Amino acid sequence: MTERRLTSIILAAGEGTRMRSMLPKVLHRVAGRAMVAHAVAAAASAGSAHIALVVGPGRDDVAKVGADVAGSAAFSTHVQTERRGTAHAVLAARDIVANAKGDIVIAFGDTPLLRSETFAALCAPLATGASVVVAAFEARDPTGYGRVIMENGAPVAIREHKDANASERAITLCNGGLMALAADHALALLEAVTPANAQNEFYLTDLVGLARAAALRTAVITIDEEEVMGVNDR
Numbered sequence: 468m469t470e471r472r473l474t475s476i477i478l479a480a481g482e483g484t485r486m487r488s489m490l491p492k493v494l495h496r497v498a499g500r501a502m503v504a505h506a507v508a509a510a511a512s513a514g515s516a517h518i519a520l521v522v523g524p525g526r527d528d529v530a531k532v533g534a535d536v537a538g539s540a541a542f543s544t545h546v547q548t549e550r551r552g553t554a555h556a557v558l559a560a561r562d563i564v565a566n567a568k569g570d571i572v573i574a575f576g577d578t579p580l581l582r583s584e585t586f587a588a589l590c591a592p593l594a595t596g597a598s599v600v601v602a603a604f605e606a607r608d609p610t611g612y613g614r615v616i617m618e619n620g621a622p623v624a625i626r627e628h629k630d631a632n633a634s635e636r637a638i639t640l641c642n643g644g645l646m647a648l649a650a651d652h653a654l655a656l657l658e659a660v661t662p663a664n665a666q667n668e669f670y671l672t673d674l675v676g677l678a679r680a681a682a683l684r685t686a687v688i689t690i691d692e693e694e695v696m697g698v699n700d701r
Contacts, residue, residue: 479576493570552668
């Protein structure tokens, strides 16, 4: 049986304007360490064979922080020149996606409470045939979060709050942002994403619906809301 290799893609290209700081959001420190360092270190501790860090233009400082904590994993940086959504950001590392073998986990550089154990939990359904796995949580207040729409125990779509109807907004199972993809299908799914939404952006969350439309299996794991808390302001 071929060993499954883990490729982690950390998205860290956001401007973080609500931080009201010249310092990039992901370089602000939490518990004495830059936020992006926490995310990359979690990916490294999870046993990633390769960690790809997606940064904004001219952000060699963010890249250096990531490289310093990547450990024994191969490390690369990729520049998202335009900010057109999360799927667009992942495709900044298109070459890494195209050449990945096994499992791909996508995480975010502004979620410093991410645990390495969650990477393994996300990848477990891939080993049994799932192509897209999402991390979800039961929200105390789901306002603003993408809702995970379930049928027969599996996610069939993730609807961003701005695009959700009234019944969908009543759902409390929310998207935690983290996603795992089977490398065999990842690039085709990412390239199928279109910006047909209220924000005119390429949403990573569309991969769930696209996978279902292609008769691929999807799965969900549930995690604590606190683990995927992202930082938006100081």
